[in-house]
Amino acid sequence: MAEGARRCGVAVSLIALRGLADPALAQLADEVCWSGLARLGGWIRRLKRRGVTRVVLAGYVRKSAMYGRFRLLHHLPDWTSIRLWFFSLRDKRNDTILSRVADEFARHGITMEDCIKYTPEHLAPEGVLTRRAPDAAHLADLRFGWPLAKELGRLDIGQCVAVKETEVIAVEAIEGTDRMIERAGALCPRGGWTLIKTAKPNQDLRFDVPTVGPDTITRLVKHRAAMLAVEAGRTLMIDRAAMIEAADRAGLILIGVGAEGPR
Template sequence: MNPDGPIAILAGSGQLPIQLVKHLERVGRDYRILAFRGFAAPELRRQAHASADLLDLKTIMSVLDGWRPQAVSLVGAVRRPGFSALLGAYSLLRNRQEVMEVIARGDDQVLRGAVMLLEERGHRVVGAHELAPGLVAPSSLRGAREAGADDRQAIAVGLDLLNSLSAFDIGQAAIVAREHVLAIEGPEGTDRMLRRVRGMRQSWFGLRRSKEGGVLIKAAKRGQDLRVDMPTIGPKTVQEAARAGLSGIAVGAGSTLVLEQEETLATADRLGLFLVAVDLPWMEPPHE
């Protein structure tokens, strides 16, 4: 670790890497971007100081050795690599039995393995929430609309569900209407889950029926390392929730990133959805 070095951003897809770069520019912090090919947005690829395939560990480590960063942050979504690709990437560093055990435990364990690898090479790994704490949803976050009684019931059911699912390392989000679970997030991500519910609610002619309600609950898993794969929403999430006919969105306070918070809240208000941060019983309440 070099205390005078830049922040190294290992960038996947989505708006989070872009928003983090903008924040670092605003506060005048030096940074370097390593964009993952096939994932990073075109806007970020044009700014990137280097590019690499997701599992090209030799190039990634060589670039980081050259930059000598003070910290490394893995931000943005990436699709889960196939089994053979993972074996090839880890074969020089871990034995096959260890790789199989990591893969069997789920995506979060794979990400933890990446953090462990970086730390073994002497790099300090930090989360986007540590670099840009203003992106984190405070307990006071809420839009103009209030959640109704059915919505509050759905939030409670959703939180219980996500807490129970934490042990299985699947998903950070669910859609619940009263006590009815409509969908659980899988590898496809939140936006595609919302589109799946939207499709379920369409008529034979492709027209959405009248607004049916329901809540998107998005929160960190119990025991999740917030330095990687931190739950994130933004204006696009609100738009997809509205198209799916939902009543609103609840996010975990202190453990969810809300990109472009003012625009996200304004979008929720304009589209008639409530947006609220809730304390998670399995995490310490955020300090405000």
């Protein structure tokens, strides 16, 4: 995303979350500020001092970190974050939280933009991407699981379902995709299951856009999945070439499905 912004001639002022962001990102930014997770007020003040009027969210925060013991001491939230988390939210679902974050930025004259704006080349294409293609059983699982994943997204619970022989093996919730893959592998040790990852029916492209990468492939192979199906045009594929190469090497099927769903 930073590379895409710079190619468009946009100066990149990066606020990197300590312990979460890759230190190598600093090389892609014109300036970088390392910050804690719950420091929204500090981010806004810094961005305003720099004259920033547009922001883009990138990356992933494991939401379970917000429910650990001594979370206030661990994160040391500023007043803006405390006010938002404890007094401004009707619930703690992802869209609710991130919409309020966007509103807080907007209140200070900073617009949150679509997170795919600078990364269109990383969106998943439609069709089978690997040498191995799905058979009738894989397609049956895909047709069965696709509407379930969409409903999970509509409820803002998660983005993924794992399916085997038209049975749901696991669904994603607060633990995130990686841990959900591990759970699916444990529940279906003989393997051959399908992971289906979709965007929400009314996906806000400013945040929480489905994302997969080489690490996703590594975990799927480790836990004996047979296929990964993602929504074409609405899923970010980090290093697509490396993903396809790893999937081909392991015999994993990788497919992009159009927004209308599997045929």
